[in-house]
Amino acid sequence: MVWQEQSHRHQRCPLTSRTLQGGTTTRMNVAFSELDFLKPELGAEYTGQGTHFAVFSAHAEKIELCLFSEDGSREAARLPLPKREGDIWSGYIEGLGPGTLYGYRAYGPYDPNNGHRFNPNKLLLDPYAKQVAGEFVWDDALFGYTIGSPEGDLSFDERDSAPIMVKGVVQDPNFDWDGEEAIRRPWTETIIYETHIRGMTMTHPAVPNELRGTFLGMASDPIIDHLVKLGVSAVELLPVQYFLDDRYLTERNLRNYWGYQPLGYFAPHARYMKGTRITEFKTMVKRFHAAGIEVLMDVVYNHTAEGSEYGPTLSFRGLDNLSYYRQSPEQPRHTYDMTGTGNTLNVAHPMVLRMVLDSLRYWVGVMHIDGFRFDLASALGREYMEFDREGGFFDAIRQDPILAGVKLIAEPWDIGEGGYQLGGFPPPFREWNDRFRDDVRRFWKGDGGVVPVLAERLAGSPVQFNHSGRAATTSVNLLSAHDGFTLMDAVSYAEKHNEANGEDNRDGHSDNHSDNMGAEGPTDDHRIDEARRRRRFAMLATLMVSQGVPMVLGGDELGNSQGGNNNAYCQDNEIGWIDWSRLDDTFLAFCRKIIAFRREHPVLRQENFLEGATDEHGRIEVAWYKPDGSRMDEAAWGDGELRILGVYLCHLSPAEAPAEEMFLVFNAGGDCDVALPSVHGSEIWQWALNTAEDDAFVAQRARERETIRAQSVAAFVPHDSGG
Template sequence: MNQDINSGQTSPLGAHVRDGGVNFSLYSRHATRVEILFFDHDDDAVPSRVVELDPASNRTYHYWHVFVAGVHSGQRYGYRIHGPYEPEEGLRFDPTKLLLDPYGKCVAYPQDYSRELAESHGENLESALKSVVVDPELYDWEGDQPLRHSATQTIIYELHVKGFTSHPNSEVDESRRGTYLGLIEKIPYLQSLGITAVELLPVFQFDPQDAPPGKSNYWGYAPISFFAPHHAYRSRNSPLAAVDEFRDMVKAFHQAGIEVILDVVFNHTAEGNENGPTLCFRGIDNPVYYMLEAGKHYANYTGCGNTLNANHSVVRRMIVDSLKYWVKEMHIDGFRFDLASILSRDSDGTLMPSPPVLWDIESDPDLAGTKLLAEAWDAAGLYQVGSFVGDYWCEWNGKFRDDVRDFFRCQPGAVRRISDRIVGSPQIYAYKGREVEQSVNFVTCHDGFTLNDLVSYNNKHNELNGEDNRDGSNDNRSWNCGVEGPTDDPDIESLRNRQVKNFHVITLMALGMPMLTMGDEVRRTQRGNNNVYCQDNEIGWFDWDDVHRHEDIYRFVSLLCRRRVQRMTQHKGKRVTLVQLLSDVHWAWHGVKVDQPDWSCDSHCIALQGHVRPDGLSFHLILNGFWEPKTFELPPLQGGRWNRWIDTSLATPNDIVPWESAVPVRDDHYLVESHSVALLISKGIPA
């Protein structure tokens, strides 16, 4: 063995910088021979050096390891792995392919990368993805740490890193549009809005070519590295720019008091099905990393061609190691798990009552205090909202989304359901002793209509996706308010504006952890497209002219956010169970008459009165989802009066006023216009 090479160590996995060089370690049970190829540039066709690992001295159990002296942070490398090509046995080794390190912390993306070439047999090193050595110790965090905001003080804002600043009217410097650094320039906007956390659509390195011909994978739900930030969101072209600029972004958000949550995809990879490319896992140990049916065909519980074998011990450890890396080395505050129910399945796809990977994540001490948000369903019909495993996990409440949408489009039977959602969905959560904020309340997310399109279209319009409008959900529960798409009719526009405000009131005032979607605060439109995963253009981007077009909505939402955060700060972010909270508040349901709620199937009106015992606050929330105005009798108050804080039927600035400026109500009745929400309060208002 050369003097600058020794046997190395099995731990830690990946490329780990040590004194004088780098230790490499890789798991592959079925490999017969392993080589590491080193490159000086992203698009080199010939390696500058090849190190072959000797099974006698560089293999321990199923771990291949070696220490190479003289290697530094920024070095590009990849694996060439030999073994049997026996697809009928699930083995797909291909020594012509350069493979990414599963634990690689950065990815070099050559100018001529080709997914098509990666799908074919043959060595095309100049177009192959390459891993990059990263030394975390070289970055100065300047004392930064994850913020650990309490769940009660959290308002999530889901956004796309590129889409938020890519539009030419973003006023972001052209070199930084669509990048991590571009986001930094828009932090003042987010601070003014009042949100406390950003939830970034996938930033793990993904394959943008995993898309229909002529399109790109814009959303990023096509991961190929669980440790590396996506290269295309960097502004500079240096090998480590993506890692450094990502950390700069996190540090800037933290300095502004905003947490960073990552949307993580541990359910599938960009390698797809049997016809997909060999980029990493498939060529390292296919039956370890993927669920296989009959030992050879890829199980597809994701709708994306393959399913990660998440409860295999090796894959399980990789997932936990990835999360710990992003928390400890990249200072991330939380994670939203895409199609999280897949993590409840064993290697055969069978639902497990106590999935090891989920308990590993929840119980790991390095992840204690980290926000864990589950999309509690998968693409194969498993739906676990209200029953997701664990004590700490929060759940995207898909029933909240559906039931709130149904109420404001006048669907039969919606009154009972929205009433339950407003008070924390106790029919779903209370019996489990869940805490209030474990329900993540949202009406829209990246997947589906924007809030503007929810009130502007009855049907999806995904024609530009190139799939003949077959893609995207048909169950949108939307209502166009009388005209499909844009209109100049002032009455319809007024109704749509009112509906947008209605949705925001319920999302931000209901018990639970609220989540808003990028641009909903200014009525961002996707022109009726409810599946812009492949639309990396103005359809999927934030149009900053909307901020001026709909500044009334922005003002409305920012005042809602401000009051929610103020109230939770007053209570010091104390977390309580839903059962405890419901007992601390005196609740009373009313209809147009006090104490006479109409729970019938044809009812479209409800009022909720609450008295919060600890601080003496009383409120009266009135929802009129009917197409005609309704006059509601107000319950009497002892020694106080009702004051109007919100009425979505009123024009700005009367639709919502600063909390301390709530307007006195002089009557014992209140007229609520059709399709409107009013919120009256009594506490701390000058007489």
């Protein structure tokens, strides 16, 4: 079936004067100005005298701008965009100002078998909308085809979706950034704290009730004070771009808590705003910067909330399905899914790539964001179907003077063939290192044969990242993240417990490398609690003394648990939120001190990979040791029963500066006597860290042999260094 253009062709229609500049209370007609000019910007841009609208579609035959009443319930004007330059449709309306609610209708072929799904009965959100108004409620009228029809997605639905569809809002870009400057902290000084706007604030007793779950709550004094005292340098926020709750979740009274179903790449999510002004987001960023903390965003440019060909027509699908989404090579009717969500955004298309880049530049230039973590980033690197580290997406970012200077972090996989690409991204990208998480967990729970891979992780995973001129800070090391067990749950549960998700515990990872230490979940056994405490201390210390960039999951420093749920994506409730009422004061104090310990010792956070180089004094960068004080040899590396490893580190400084040295021991076995090495024949060591002690940071002179307690990390520095 090919749909033919029909209905409205009027260009003038009454509009409430609230949206017009000048404050008049009369009703007025609006029309596109004959003085319109082609502007390079897409979206709705307020110029001070009016608003310029521009939208991309390569295959549309006509696009109408629809303007709405103040509450969004009534379509007050429908005007065909008068200009087309290439595939950009545009028009300018004098006097139209901030607060205007708008959307688009796109006319063209409804020909799903050839990838076209135009349906002007469906109001479309501007992909460049800076704010989204209205509450999204699922309804069959939002679909371009008729749900329940025998023809399925080949049918055509004639219901108007405008009354129930969210709308874009024209924005005034002005904001007082006076005194605010980008921090641009070096990677060697970066410690990331991954958190969620609602999860961080909903139960904090000192955050005002009216601010909980909002950007302003995140920027409140209690939250910032906590993060400053903890010592982290950057917060990484789970998705805050406008997203939808999946229909199957709302039908089960659940929510898309994490936010990985984007629809508006330029708009802050309305759920996180106390009021109706996006300046609340800017206020949050400004407050974090004033506290010396960078703000990173988790962004989802690999797919959208429109899902597969059986999903709704809300924006991209209705504007130009064939351009915005990858289609099946065999049958363009079907979307090609490399993300597990039904569709894959076609960033190989130049205009879709432009949208992604424009979005990133907007968040940096207008919202003052400091960097991004790219969800399923392998999907962004696919040229047609294959991953290409020299592809257009990476080339575009690396040459961009705005984006090349901010922090860029890749989640290095997607679910498509060849999607796991750890180590395969070009600089300046850093990468989430899931192998660090898995191997450190395996080592501390006592798995055999893990010592060699532990050494790799401690050294910044050079096998994966030491190539192409990449820095030793390429690996973003983590013990836990939003996806998976919290640190507390990794030592409290042997199995996942996702029953609350309503999927019969089938969702989420089953191989978590976790250990309940003798009881599943909370226990009254003090010996088990002490063993869990000891292991958490050792694991966090391992994270903080490893080369690379450490990332802490928000709440881990408090001992937060999700009750064994390792996939809390839909739990916008006490399961997913941080529980501030049960904070572990002892562990929190240790977290603060171990983060400070990392900051105080540059030897733990070097820019270059440690390759065993020596300086003019014969000092070596790195050396690995057995408990008897001798160097690790082939037999030791192959010993599957070995559970302890020592490493000597040296920060080779310029000749005029002293070199910093440290000896570290990681003992996942029983108590063990360790001979402290005499690397240069004259070392006298002193304790700098002992996670087995209540006070892990007491400095005291060490003997030639010391007992390293079970499940602990020890660090020694030269005695004359002052610790």
